[in-house]
Amino acid sequence: MRALVAMSGGVDSSVAAALMLDQGHEVIGATLKQWEGADGSMPLHGCCTVADADDAGKAAATLGIRHYVLDYVDEFNRQVVDPFAAAYLAGRTPNPCIECNRRVRFRALLDRASQLGCEVLVTGHHARIRRDAGGFRLLTATDRAKDQSYVLHMLGQDDLARIRFPVGEMTKAEVRAEAARRGMGTAAKPDSQDLCFIARDHTSFLRERFPAIAQPGPIVDSGGAEIGRHDGAVGFTVGQRRGLHLSVGEPRYVLEVRPATATVVVGTRRDLLADGVSVSQMSWVAGAPPAGDEVEVKVRYRSDPIPAGLVAAAAGAWEVWFDTPREGAAPGQSAVLYRGDEVLGGGTIEDNLRR
Amino acid sequence: MLYLDHAATTPIRPEARAAMEPWLGEGYGNPSGIHEVSRRAKAALETARETAARLLGAAHPLDIVFTGGGTGSDNLGVAGPALAGNRRGGVATTAVEHEAVLETARFLERLGCPLAIVGVDGDGVADPAEIAAAVGPGTAVVSVMAANNETGARQPLLEIAGAVREAGAAVIHTDAVQSFVSEEVTLASTGADLITLASHKFGGPKGVGLLVAPRSIALEPVIHGGGQELGRRSGTHNVAGIVGMVAAMEATAADRERFRADVGEARRRFEAALAGSVDGFAVTAADRRLIQHSHVRFPGVSAETLLILLDGLGLAGSAGSACHSGAISVSHVLAAMGMGPGEAAGCVRFSFGWTSRPEDGDDAAAMVLEALEGLR
Numbered sequence: 192m193r194a195l196v197a198m199s200g201g202v203d204s205s206v207a208a209a210l211m212l213d214q215g216h217e218v219i220g221a222t223l224k225q226w227e228g229a230d231g232s233m234p235l236h237g238c239c240t241v242a243d244a245d246d247a248g249k250a251a252a253t254l255g256i257r258h259y260v261l262d263y264v265d266e267f268n269r270q271v272v273d274p275f276a277a278a279y280l281a282g283r284t285p286n287p288c289i290e291c292n293r294r295v296r297f298r299a300l301l302d303r304a305s306q307l308g309c310e311v312l313v314t315g316h317h318a319r320i321r322r323d324a325g326g327f328r329l330l331t332a333t334d335r336a337k338d339q340s341y342v343l344h345m346l347g348q349d350d351l352a353r354i355r356f357p358v359g360e361m362t363k364a365e366v367r368a369e370a371a372r373r374g375m376g377t378a379a380k381p382d383s384q385d386l387c388f389i390a391r392d393h394t395s396f397l398r399e400r401f402p403a404i405a406q407p408g409p410i411v412d413s414g415g416a417e418i419g420r421h422d423g424a425v426g427f428t429v430g431q432r433r434g435l436h437l438s439v440g441e442p443r444y445v446l447e448v449r450p451a452t453a454t455v456v457v458g459t460r461r462d463l464l465a466d467g468v469s470v471s472q473m474s475w476v477a478g479a480p481p482a483g484d485e486v487e488v489k490v491r492y493r494s495d496p497i498p499a500g501l502v503a504a505a506a507g508a509w510e511v512w513f514d515t516p517r518e519g520a521a522p523g524q525s526a527v528l529y530r531g532d533e534v535l536g537g538g539t540i541e542d543n544l545r546r
Numbered sequence: 547m548l549y550l551d552h553a554a555t556t557p558i559r560p561e562a563r564a565a566m567e568p569w570l571g572e573g574y575g576n577p578s579g580i581h582e583v584s585r586r587a588k589a590a591l592e593t594a595r596e597t598a599a600r601l602l603g604a605a606h607p608l609d610i611v612f613t614g615g616g617t618g619s620d621n622l623g624v625a626g627p628a629l630a631g632n633r634r635g636g637v638a639t640t641a642v643e644h645e646a647v648l649e650t651a652r653f654l655e656r657l658g659c660p661l662a663i664v665g666v667d668g669d670g671v672a673d674p675a676e677i678a679a680a681v682g683p684g685t686a687v688v689s690v691m692a693a694n695n696e697t698g699a700r701q702p703l704l705e706i707a708g709a710v711r712e713a714g715a716a717v718i719h720t721d722a723v724q725s726f727v728s729e730e731v732t733l734a735s736t737g738a739d740l741i742t743l744a745s746h747k748f749g750g751p752k753g754v755g756l757l758v759a760p761r762s763i764a765l766e767p768v769i770h771g772g773g774q775e776l777g778r779r780s781g782t783h784n785v786a787g788i789v790g791m792v793a794a795m796e797a798t799a800a801d802r803e804r805f806r807a808d809v810g811e812a813r814r815r816f817e818a819a820l821a822g823s824v825d826g827f828a829v830t831a832a833d834r835r836l837i838q839h840s841h842v843r844f845p846g847v848s849a850e851t852l853l854i855l856l857d858g859l860g861l862a863g864s865a866g867s868a869c870h871s872g873a874i875s876v877s878h879v880l881a882a883m884g885m886g887p888g889e890a891a892g893c894v895r896f897s898f899g900w901t902s903r904p905e906d907g908d909d910a911a912a913m914v915l916e917a918l919e920g921l922r
Contacts, residue, residue: 219858257854257858259850259854262850265887303851306851306855
């Protein structure tokens with residue numbers, strides 16, 4: 192079989208490529224170039240840097256496989272950067288990594304794989320795929336601490352049929368040991384933690400692109416009284432505590448961002464509590480909603496799933512009600528639904544729900 | 547691997563390799579010294595300079611400035627006249643120049659040199675009258691390439707030089723990096739004052755080049771140091787590289803007739819086979835290009851994907867210009883010719899060279915057809 196391996200330059204995708212080779216497949220490595228500065232350069236920090244592309248090339252050379260850097264700069268700008276900026280300007284907290292996976296990475300690479308005569312697309316994600324009578328299931332990684340299923344929830348049956356995650360069956364320590372055993376330079380490279388170069392420093396990125404957003408405005412309490420000032424509402428995230436510079440006794444958290452009036456609404460931890468979230472753009476791994484309404488939900492990447500009830504609202508819209516109230520989520524982030532170690536699907540958080 | 551990327555670089559000629567050998571061993575001297583070891587290196591350097599001057603039609607050996615490659619020569623050829631005499635002289639050039647010229651011109655603009663960039667027609671060829679119109683009293687240098695690195699499109703250099711000289715007193719620089727391998731390049735044949743050559747494009751080693759620069763032309767150096775090359779390009783001489791480059795120049799000049807016959811036949815077979823089998827197949831600047839370039843378009847095909855498939859089949863070609871990461875971006879040359887991103891994305895450059903045989907054209911066409919088969 193011929194396999195296209197998406198090589199990010201990290202240890203996981205390097206080892207994924209090695210494992211496919213071990214299984215006797217013909218392996219082609221590809222790294223996406225998604226961003227460039229005015230001088231045509233790739234980013235120097237975060238995910239997808241020029242050093243990462245070089246690392247991927249070196250890993251491929253160590254394995255003796257072909258490696259290409261593919262140009263997706265225009266698509267990434269159109270499909271990820273522009274919507275990212277628009278969402279932030281609307282006071283939301285988008286997740287560029289998920290949008291990139293949804294709109295660019297997997298679709299582009301699956302298309303490219305078929306053009307290059309590759310039966311499968313392989314990535315270094317920590318997640319597992321199982322096939323049974325019901326079709327393909329997406330499961331959390333063997334190494335729960337490194338599980339990346341959250342950013343993969345948008346994959347459907349046609350995708351999973353053609354994707355492999357070889358390192359999802361291994362712990363991170365095993366992956367690193369395997370890389371070291373093979374003398375790969377990526378063995379000791381730190382994790383990228385799915386931190387997109389845009390998200391890493393989004394405030395300065397957005398200010399550079401949209402100088403108008405650095406508009407100072409009021410910080411108000413839930414009653415509307417001004418209790419402080421900020422120097423630009425964009426970049427505040429619901430649930431955020433730091434960076435408010437308020438001199439009030441009890442800690443305050445961002446409850447809402449209103450870009451139209453450059454207003455940031457804050458409140459106590461109790462004010463932040465929500466009973467659920469409304470979700471749009473829902474996609475189901477199985478192709479259809481699950482039977483039964485009992486699910487677990489993750490409303491941010493690095494948190495544990497919590498028990499919740501799933502309710503179909505208007506067409507295409509869903510509500511996810513937490514069994515017990517918890518801190519509200521940031522609109523624009525993803526709500527991902529699980530049952531045990533299985534990913535059911537997920538969508539974009541529109542709003543917090545309160546009974 | 548069938549290598550059709552000779553415009554990127556070409557295999558080193560055996561004559562060059564043999565000529566270099568002594569200067570990588572016992573002939574290690576720095577030519578700028580007073581002792582026997584230096585004298586031997588100096589003699590080799592000056593013999594190479596004489597040969598280069600003769601081949602390029604320069605009046606005196608010292609009219610040859612050895613540099614670190616085509617990019618270094620272009621930097622000196624453009625910035626040298628523009629900044630000479632502590633001036634901020636104007637620069638006029640075309641939109642399809644190599645980045646070594648365009649980026650130097652933009653750098654000079656940031657330093658205060660007025661910049662005029664002249665457009666080209668659909669073949670990538672500039673109009674001599676338009677270039678002359680861009681020359682004013684403040685124009686210090688006009689830089690127009692002899693032929694384009696991507697498409698092979700040749701510029702009407704003699705007409706351009708004539709028109710420029712009527713319009714003003716600007717120094718004329720030409721980047722002839724792509725041309726020398728297949729065409730005679732001299733001061734007389736180009737009409738230029740300054741000529742850039744890069745060794746590795748015609749079978750010499752990488753990292754060495756030259757600028758033909760008559761001593762009467764004032765050049766501000768861009769590399770400052772110990773004053774080698776009459777102060778126009780400082781730095782200890784790359785003796786082996788220079789000797790190898792000039793040996794490759796001689797071998798190239800002696801081999802041009804055979805080169806043109808073999809390469810011309812290989813390209814003819816290649817393009818004829820594709821034209822007969824591929825819908826919408828188009829050749830760029832078909833009647834106005836160097837004999838070794840075959841810049842072709844496959845409508846609706848991603849050049850990137852096609853090149854990867856060809857790499858897998860064992861055929862080396864290229865597209866656009868590769869950056870540090872190796873990704874292919876849409877070329878400024880094709881944009882200047884009026885091609886949209888969609889059209890440009892289907893363009894691939896195959897370039898033949900001194901190791902190409904006529905039957906390579908047949909083999910390459912067969913591989914392209916096989917790859918296209920897989921894409922449809």
